[in-house]
Amino acid sequence: MYSIGVDIGGTKIAACLVDQQGSCQEVKTIQSKPHHPEEMFDQVVNCIKRVVSDAGVSWKDIHGIGAGVPGKVDVEKGMAVYQNNLSWSSFPIAERLRNTFQTEVWIDNDVVMAAYGEWLHANSKSNEIFVYITWSTGIACCTLYNGSVLNGCGFAGELGLSFVTSSNQRIEELASGPAISRRGRVQTGQHFSTKEWVKNYYKGDSCSIVLMDDVIKTFSKGIYTIINLLDPHKIIIGGSVITQNPFLLRSIKDSLKDLVLPEQQGTVDRLFISHLDGKAALIGAALKGNPDFRSQKK
Numbered sequence: 001m002y003s004i005g006v007d008i009g010g011t012k013i014a015a016c017l018v019d020q021q022g023s024c025q026e027v028k029t030i031q032s033k034p035h036h037p038e039e040m041f042d043q044v045v046n047c048i049k050r051v052v053s054d055a056g057v058s059w060k061d062i063h064g065i066g067a068g069v070p071g072k073v074d075v076e077k078g079m080a081v082y083q084n085n086l087s088w089s090s091f092p093i094a095e096r097l098r099n100t101f102q103t104e105v106w107i108d109n110d111v112v113m114a115a116y117g118e119w120l121h122a123n124s125k126s127n128e129i130f131v132y133i134t135w136s137t138g139i140a141c142c143t144l145y146n147g148s149v150l151n152g153c154g155f156a157g158e159l160g161l162s163f164v165t166s167s168n169q170r171i172e173e174l175a176s177g178p179a180i181s182r183r184g185r186v187q188t189g190q191h192f193s194t195k196e197w198v199k200n201y202y203k204g205d206s207c208s209i210v211l212m213d214d215v216i217k218t219f220s221k222g223i224y225t226i227i228n229l230l231d232p233h234k235i236i237i238g239g240s241v242i243t244q245n246p247f248l249l250r251s252i253k254d255s256l257k258d259l260v261l262p263e264q265q266g267t268v269d270r271l272f273i274s275h276l277d278g279k280a281a282l283i284g285a286a287l288k289g290n291p292d293f294r295s296q297k298k
Contacts, residue, residue, distance in 0.1 A: 002057060004048055005286030006067040007110060010034045010085030013043055015051040016279065018286035022120055024279055026055035034086045041093070045100055063292065064104030065097055066285035068113035075151075078107055085137075106289030110281050111157060112149050115142035117284030118236045121276055128233035131226055132280075133159065135219065136239035139172045143230060159222050175218040177241050184211050198245045216248070220255035227260065227267050235267075238274035249273050 002025070007014045010032055017026040028051040033039040048065065071083035078094020080086070098105045115132035124130050126146050133141040139160030143150045150156055160172030173179055180194040188207050192200070200208035226232065242248050253268050260267060274280055 001063045001292065002061055003063045003286040003290045004051065004065045005113070005282035005284070006044060006048060006065060007113070007281040007285065008032075008044060008067060008069050008086075009110070010070070010083075013047045014282060015047040016282035016286060017051055017055045017057065018283055020290075020292065022117075022283055022287055024282060026051050027279070027282070028054060032086075037087050037089075037091060040086060040088065041091075041096060044093075044097070048097075048101070059101070059103070062101075062103055063290055064106065065101060066113065066287070066289050067093065067097065067105070067107045068110035068281045068285045069093065069107055070110050072155075073107055073109050075106075075108055078105065080107070104289070108149075108285070108288065109142075111140045112142050112151075113284035113288060114238060114281040115144060115149065115284065116288045117276060117280035117282070118238065118274055119144050119147065120283065120287065121280070122234060122236065124234055129230050131230065131232040131235045132274075133223070133226075133235065133237045134239040135176075135237055135241040137177050139176050139219070139222065139239075141226065143232075159226070162222060162225060164218055164221050171218055171222045175215045175222075177239075180211070180215055180241075183215075184208075187211060194241070195244070198241070198248070202245070202247060212251075216251045216255050220252055220259060223252070223256060223271070224259045227264060231267070233270060235271045236274055237271070238276070238278075238280055240278075243274055243278065246273050 002017050002019055005016045005018050012029050013032055014029045016024045019025055028047055030043055030047045033043050069080045070085060072081040074081050080088045080091040080093050094105045094107050111134050118132045119130050130144045131141055141157045141159045160170060162171050164171050177194045180197050184197045185191055197208050197211060201212040256268050
């Protein structure tokens with residue numbers, strides 16, 4: 001039996017066929033159409049159909065479909081409530097997918113799905129506090145304890161909204177992927193992409209060092225907030241900013257060493273980068289609602 005994981009974003013949609021051991025057997029990616037609700041849904045359907053067709057499996061072997069959706073979702077109602085990068089508003093995506101494919105469907109926030117995938121991959125003990133942070137277009141986190149997500153009332157894990165300056169600037173405004181390129185342009189007048197700024201930082205460019213040192217200090221303050229609140233057994237950082245630039249982990253750890261108390265130094269050694277090559281949300285989405293897989297993990 002397989003499950004299908006779907007990672008829905010404003011730029012692209014990815015779908016993955018995942019087996020009971022949590023391994024991706026087939027992955028397909030297509031472009032999003034974020035400005036029209038029905039066209040966007042059609043692209044999700046097309047991506048799912050394509051991954052099943054190309055994998056050469058029968059729908060009778062598919063247990064269900066799990067979808068990670070950005071923004072605020074209503075898990076119980078299966079609804080995409082609000083996404084700032086999509087035109088969906090209270091869109092009943094679970095029901096629509098269920099009617100289209102005649103199979104079980106579950107949804108959750110995309111960061112939650114990625115956190116679940118990372119938790120499975122890390123093989124953490126059930127009674128440990130596990131935190132996943134995504135560092136990409138936005139900055140957010142998700143906490144699991146006993147394998148269950150701490151959801152709160154809807155805005156749990158919005159790390160990027162935290163203020164880090166006296167002028168009420170938020171972490172996401174100063175340290176997200178888009179913020180890096182924007183701040184670099186304002187500070188130097190150079191129109192480099194985030195990828196170029198980080199690359200130049202690695203090469204020792206003085207302007208890039210000034211920019212990225214502050215970005216890393218800001219991001220590290222967010223991590224330190226999590227450490228003080230939860231003292232996690234493990235923290236995994238994913239998202240394109242760091243997975244495409246793994247050397248940044250050393251800079252983050254060095255920055256954290258200046259923040260933590262001597263008694264907290266061990267926390268720095270419990271900080272890791274995702275090793276799932278951007279597939280965490282797909283794996284988590286596919287398996288989070290699969291009772292057969294959950295029973296194997298107990």
